[in-house]
Amino acid sequence: xxxxxxxxxxxxxxxxLLNQKDIAHRINELGKLITADYINKTPVLVxxxxxxxxxxxxxxxSIKLPLELEFVSAASYRNGRKPENKLIxxxxxxxxxxxxxVLIVEGVVDTGRTVATITKQIxxxxxxxxxxxxxIDKPGSHRSKLNIKYKGFSIGNxxxxxxxxxxxxxxxNLPFIGKLIDIR
Numbered sequence: 001x002x003x004x005x006x007x008x009x010x011x012x013x014x015x016x017l018l019n020q021k022d023i024a025h026r027i028n029e030l031g032k033l034i035t036a037d038y039i040n041k042t043p044v045l046v047x048x049x050x051x052x053x054x055x056x057x058x059x060x061x062s063i064k065l066p067l068e069l070e071f072v073s074a075a076s077y078r079n080g081r082k083p084e085n086k087l088i089x090x091x092x093x094x095x096x097x098x099x100x101x102v103l104i105v106e107g108v109v110d111t112g113r114t115v116a117t118i119t120k121q122i123x124x125x126x127x128x129x130x131x132x133x134x135x136i137d138k139p140g141s142h143r144s145k146l147n148i149k150y151k152g153f154s155i156g157n158x159x160x161x162x163x164x165x166x167x168x169x170x171x172x173n174l175p176f177i178g179k180l181i182d183i184r
Contacts, residue, residue, distance in 0.1 A: 014161060014171075014178035018153060023135070023163060023177065026152045027055065030133065031062025033150060034103065042066045043101045045133075046093065048118060049073040050172070051107030054164035055135040055152075059105065070095045074114045097125040103150075107164050108136040111143045136160055136177065153177075 034043070042065065047056040049071050060067060070093050102122055109115050115132055122130055135152040161167050162174030171178070 012167065013181045015181055016176060017155070017158065017160060017179045018163075018177035020175050023152070024058070027058045027135070028062050030150050030152060031059055031064070034059075034133070035062075035064045038063075038065055038101055041101050042068060043103050044068045044070060044095060044097060044127075045103050045105050046118070046122065047071045047105045048107070048114060051165050052105050052135075053107075054172070055107050056105045059133065068095060072118060074118065093122070093125070097122060097127045099126065099128045101129045102127040102131070104130070104132050106132065106134040108138065108160060109134045109146065109148060110138050110141045112141075112146045113143060115148075116144055116146065135163065136165070 043063075045056065045060060045063075045067055047053065047069070050073075056069075060069065072093060104115060104118055104122065106115055109132070115134075119130065119132070131149040132146065133150040134148055137148055137151045137154045138157055139154055141157050158179035159167065160177050160179050161171035162177045164172050165177070166172045167180060
């Protein structure tokens with residue numbers, strides 16, 4: 001696949017893993033579940049930037065409740081396909097979360113370090129409830145026990161791109177989920 005932007009850019013090969021229709025259907029199902037679970041409440045969605053953006057935009061439109069939105073910035077993949085040892089956090093939460101119903105929204109949960117660290121920080125703010133929502137879960141890669149209540153899809157250890165997920169900041173704009181193919 002080639003993208004044009006003034007210069008031709010040769011991208012790494014990938015294959016389709018999840019198509020647009022299946023992703024949209026599953027996000028709609030997640031929105032219905034969250035709507036039912038939080039009826040008469042105003043949940044706070046805390047998106048983990050940047051990979052959550054496309055998923056979060058679709059998810060919040062499928063939740064038929066008033067809600068609030070906040071973002072945190074966290075990165076563990078900065079130079080490619082292997083997670084770095086140190087997590088980088090670039091923002092903090094401005095909305096008071098004490099006694100609020102909070103949903104952490106992730107594009108992908110891989111090792112789980114990022115979401116575990118964010119969960120620990122949010123628990124200190126004393127929310128009424130705290131759950132995790134992810135479009136993609138890689139349970140075989142988790143390094144610690146995670147309780148992810150809302151999962152879009154569970155997959156193996158493939159490196160996935162598209163629908164907001166990237167490889168060195170590329171591929172986020174693909175309207176589907178693909179997996180990178182190793183060519184040696």
